[in-house]
Amino acid sequence: MSANHDGANLLEVRGLTKIFGTLTACDHVDLNIAKGEIHALLGENGAGKSTLVKMLFGSLEPNSGEIFWNGQAVRIANPGFAKKLGIGMVFQHFSLFEALTAAENIALSLDDGSPISTIAAKARALSYSYGLPLDPESLVGDLSVGERQRIEIIRCLLQTPQLIILDEPTSVLTPQEADKLFETLERLRSEGKSILYISHRLEEVKRICDRATVLRHGKVVGHCNPREETAASLARMMVGNEVKAVVRAPADGIETAQPLLEIRALSRKPATPFSIPLKNINLTVRAGEVIGIAGVAGNGQGEFFETVSGEVLQQDAASVRIRGKDAGGLGITGRRLMGAAFVPEERLGHGAAPRMKLSENLLLSRHATDGKVFVGTGGMVKSEAIYGAAQRIIKAMDVRKSAPDPEAAALSGGNLQKFIVGRELDRRPGVMVVNQPTWGVDAGAAAHIRQALIELARSGSAVLVISQDLDELFEISDSIAVMHNGELSRPLPIAEATFEKIGLLMGGAEPGHAEHILETA
Amino acid sequence: MMRLELVKRPQRSALFSALSPFIAFLLTIIAGAIMFALLGVNPLNAFRIYFIEPISQVWQLHELAIKAAPLILIAVGLSVCYKANIWNIGAEGQFILGGIVGSMIPVLFPRFEGPLVLPLMLLLGMVGGAAYAAIPALLKTRFGTNEILTSLMLVYVAQLFLDWLVRGPWRDPQGHGFPQTVQFNDSAILPELMPDSGRANWGFVFALVAAGLIWILMSRMLKGFEVRVLGSSPRAGRFAGFGLNRMVFFAFLLSGALAGLAGISEVSGAIGQLQPVISPGYGFTAIIVAFLGRLNPLGIVAAGLVLALTYLGGEAVQSALGISDKVARVFQGMLLFFVLGCDTLIHYRIRLIGLAAPKLEAAPKLEEAR
Numbered sequence: 001m002s003a004n005h006d007g008a009n010l011l012e013v014r015g016l017t018k019i020f021g022t023l024t025a026c027d028h029v030d031l032n033i034a035k036g037e038i039h040a041l042l043g044e045n046g047a048g049k050s051t052l053v054k055m056l057f058g059s060l061e062p063n064s065g066e067i068f069w070n071g072q073a074v075r076i077a078n079p080g081f082a083k084k085l086g087i088g089m090v091f092q093h094f095s096l097f098e099a100l101t102a103a104e105n106i107a108l109s110l111d112d113g114s115p116i117s118t119i120a121a122k123a124r125a126l127s128y129s130y131g132l133p134l135d136p137e138s139l140v141g142d143l144s145v146g147e148r149q150r151i152e153i154i155r156c157l158l159q160t161p162q163l164i165i166l167d168e169p170t171s172v173l174t175p176q177e178a179d180k181l182f183e184t185l186e187r188l189r190s191e192g193k194s195i196l197y198i199s200h201r202l203e204e205v206k207r208i209c210d211r212a213t214v215l216r217h218g219k220v221v222g223h224c225n226p227r228e229e230t231a232a233s234l235a236r237m238m239v240g241n242e243v244k245a246v247v248r249a250p251a252d253g254i255e256t257a258q259p260l261l262e263i264r265a266l267s268r269k270p271a272t273p274f275s276i277p278l279k280n281i282n283l284t285v286r287a288g289e290v291i292g293i294a295g296v297a298g299n300g301q302g303e304f305f306e307t308v309s310g311e312v313l314q315q316d317a318a319s320v321r322i323r324g325k326d327a328g329g330l331g332i333t334g335r336r337l338m339g340a341a342f343v344p345e346e347r348l349g350h351g352a353a354p355r356m357k358l359s360e361n362l363l364l365s366r367h368a369t370d371g372k373v374f375v376g377t378g379g380m381v382k383s384e385a386i387y388g389a390a391q392r393i394i395k396a397m398d399v400r401k402s403a404p405d406p407e408a409a410a411l412s413g414g415n416l417q418k419f420i421v422g423r424e425l426d427r428r429p430g431v432m433v434v435n436q437p438t439w440g441v442d443a444g445a446a447a448h449i450r451q452a453l454i455e456l457a458r459s460g461s462a463v464l465v466i467s468q469d470l471d472e473l474f475e476i477s478d479s480i481a482v483m484h485n486g487e488l489s490r491p492l493p494i495a496e497a498t499f500e501k502i503g504l505l506m507g508g509a510e511p512g513h514a515e516h517i518l519e520t521a
Numbered sequence: 522m523m524r525l526e527l528v529k530r531p532q533r534s535a536l537f538s539a540l541s542p543f544i545a546f547l548l549t550i551i552a553g554a555i556m557f558a559l560l561g562v563n564p565l566n567a568f569r570i571y572f573i574e575p576i577s578q579v580w581q582l583h584e585l586a587i588k589a590a591p592l593i594l595i596a597v598g599l600s601v602c603y604k605a606n607i608w609n610i611g612a613e614g615q616f617i618l619g620g621i622v623g624s625m626i627p628v629l630f631p632r633f634e635g636p637l638v639l640p641l642m643l644l645l646g647m648v649g650g651a652a653y654a655a656i657p658a659l660l661k662t663r664f665g666t667n668e669i670l671t672s673l674m675l676v677y678v679a680q681l682f683l684d685w686l687v688r689g690p691w692r693d694p695q696g697h698g699f700p701q702t703v704q705f706n707d708s709a710i711l712p713e714l715m716p717d718s719g720r721a722n723w724g725f726v727f728a729l730v731a732a733g734l735i736w737i738l739m740s741r742m743l744k745g746f747e748v749r750v751l752g753s754s755p756r757a758g759r760f761a762g763f764g765l766n767r768m769v770f771f772a773f774l775l776s777g778a779l780a781g782l783a784g785i786s787e788v789s790g791a792i793g794q795l796q797p798v799i800s801p802g803y804g805f806t807a808i809i810v811a812f813l814g815r816l817n818p819l820g821i822v823a824a825g826l827v828l829a830l831t832y833l834g835g836e837a838v839q840s841a842l843g844i845s846d847k848v849a850r851v852f853q854g855m856l857l858f859f860v861l862g863c864d865t866l867i868h869y870r871i872r873l874i875g876l877a878a879p880k881l882e883a884a885p886k887l888e889e890a891r
Contacts, residue, residue, distance in 0.1 A: 311759055333762030344760060353754040364750060364761045367743055379742045 017066030025051040027218040043215035058082040088161030103136035148176040173502030202231040257286040260462035262321040276300035285462040292477030301485035309342040310335040341429035354409035359390040397422035414445035527869040545859035558632035571834035583719025588829035590724035594783035595807035598776030600816040606752040611672030612780040613804025614679035615650040619781025620788040622649025627709035650781015658773035702795040711790035738819040
């Protein structure tokens with residue numbers, strides 16, 4: 001890709017470098033974005049995508065390197081200047097006030113003093129013309145995640161940018177919502193606007209992107225045309241080596257296997273104004289199977305996990321049953337003692353105490369279940385036994401670390417997740433409940449974790465996986481249920497499940513589906 | 522125009538974390554020298570009187586132990602609270618209640634003598650301190666009140682209650698109207714350790730034993746692990762199955778009991794009766810001791826001795842140089858200030874930001890950076 005200053009390139013980046021302490025987050029990165037193209041920025045977590053984008057948007061200042069905008073060298077000192085140039089950005093994590101309307105949120109960021117009614121009218125017109133219908137008068141707190149993303153996109157478009165940066169935009173969308181978004185992006189491209197599209201979802205990159213730049217460990221490892229690549233070849237570029245495919249042996253005779261985890265008519269009132277009530281959830285997970293729970297983030301998955309794990313107790317003891325016994329009235333320790341194990345979504349601060357060593361974090365979830373091994377008479381902790389067990393888990397899960405027993409916070413996200421999952425697997429639990437098993441985890445580690453979960457199930461345990469990553473659920477689940485607005489659909493056997501069916505359920509296509517209660521019991 | 526901003530350091534220096542109390546002590550000495558100079562006293566001379574003379578003879582070491590004992594006892598209890606991120610500021614009140622409840626036996630039953638008296642008094646002292654500490658714990662767990670406020674306010678309640686007791690119902694009828702109780706009988710007096718060389722009593726041994734036990738609790742036992750997890754990441758603690766409310770009671774009852782033990786030891790040891798005031802602020806000074814000792818029981822023993830010296834030094838400069846013994850409070854305050862300052866700078870660095878620097882425009886912050 002030769003550098004050309006003939007004006008065809010909207011943005012050119014030469015040798016952009018950003019150093020944090022001893023880490024070179026971006027190392028002499030080159031990037032060209034032509035007018036009217038959708039350009040993919042690919043890379044694993046920690047490859048430097050976010051750092052690069054923040055430098056383009058003026059949130060971070062590069063240590064060295066040059067940025068050319070329409071052939072002119074520019075220094076993007078702050079986001080305000082980036083917007084002036086014509087760079088707009090839609091962040092993965094929205095910055096919206098839930099108590100304000102969509103139009104008010106847009107007005108806050110425009111900062112040009114025009115009356116709200118004008119902004120609302122403009123926003124409405126723009127949203128319909130791009131096929132992203134939006135009611136500017138609606139309160140953000142009442143909107144779905146997909147609708148909130150529309151506000152962010154409209155807000156960005158109102159500033160008539162030449163280059164739009166989208167950071168993992170489909171991670172919060174149903175497949176149908178994502179299709180809508182792609183139509184909008186293609187429309188923007190046809191108008192000559194450029195889009196920098198950050199994603200790790202290779203199929204959608206192949207589908208909509210014209211060119212791709214692949215980052216690995218802060219360096220550009222290649223430019224390519226994603227349409228000429230396969231998902232496997234793109235993954236190889238991102239990861240640097242072959243990712244082992246997850247193998248899922250067929251689960252035979254599950255229908256007659258013993259139910260190990262049963263959820264019966266589980267309901268929960270919202271704990272805070274912005275949390276989701278759970279409505280009459282029923283689910284049975286049998287020995288030997290993996291059941292996946294799909295759903296757009298914020299539809300009650302976190303609340304559901306808390307009630308199943310016992311961090312929140314239930315009134316009705318029979319609403320959660322573990323290995324055939326009522327567990328609803330027991331706390332998390334009691335449920336662990338019945339043979340269940342749990343992996344929460346947040347690693348630091350929930351699944352692990354950040355400032356504690358790995359061996360101490362092992363004790364965190366296993367002080368009761370392995371009481372005899374790890375805790376001696378009089379409540380004395382047996383440090384050596386715990387250290388030994390921690391090293392065993394580190395070895396089994398291939399946890400990479402810089403010291404023999406480092407603090408949890410010193411590990412990368414993927415390695416810490418391997419440890420946290422391994423900590424529970426090491427117990428050979430009869431019931432395993434995992435929320436977002438591979439969120440923010442690199443491809444190699446994710447494959448390792450998924451394979452381990454399947455193997456646990458095939459060895460006779462019941463595994464329940466809550467995930468926003470549909471690819472993951474299709475890879476490991478024997479059936480998939482969908483959580484929407486605090487309700488859970490009937491699980492679809494994997495043979496019947498398609499992206500389309502699950503996507504419709506994620507959008508709420510099965511209203512009032514409470515009737516299927518216990519038809520399998 | 523300049524603005525100061527604290528920026529979190531990516532890494533803490535282990536070396537400076539360990540050195541922090543010593544740097545703080547050095548800075549206190551420097552600031553103290555300036556203070557003495559401003560008071561018109563030769564700083565070197567003042568320091569000799571303040572820090573060296575009070576511990577130059579054996580009997581004075583005994584006095585040091587007497588002052589250090591309550592500080593260490595209270596501070597090791599508080600260290601458990603603070604590690605659990607529970608803020609018991611009311612040890613002074615728990616100290617006083619321990620003194621009052623423990624004194625019930627010699628005051629109300631002055632004829633009761635024998636080897637049982639002292640153990641019973643010590644036990645009652647611990648119960649009294651723990652019961653008084655249970656009030657803020659109950660208020661926090663039941664109503665979500667801020668334990669800093671409730672425990673602090675209960676200090677004044679305790680002080681006034683003691684004042685009323687010794688002027689009213691518990692006043693010694695043969696005391697010529699002085700506001701104090703009867704002198705405790707011999708079996709209610711905490712024995713001295715080595716009567717030949719000085720006054721130090723068993724309170725100091727209690728302090729050392731308590732420090733050792735708390736050290737084992739915190740570093741070797743599951744309960745100590747629970748304290749540390751709940752204090753540093755409460756959500757992970759809940760995931761571990763540890764109850765926060767139970768921890769609030771545990772920490773308050775433990776620290777209250779130790780403060781109560783300190784209180785009854787002080788009353789039955791150094792004083793020998795109840796008076797309107799039985800503490801020169803031990804309960805508050807112990808907060809400084811706890812932090813100066815890095816919330817580590819062994820560090821607290823050392824810090825307790827240092828702070829005890831500030832009390833003795835204050836008395837010494839008052840008698841030798843005619844400076845108010847409030848100087849002791851000043852030293853204690855400076856020490857806490859510098860310790861907290863050093864700790865802050867270990868975790869954060871200061872950045873100067875020039876407001877005059879040209880900003881292209883005040884951009885609305887869109888990003889909620891990852």
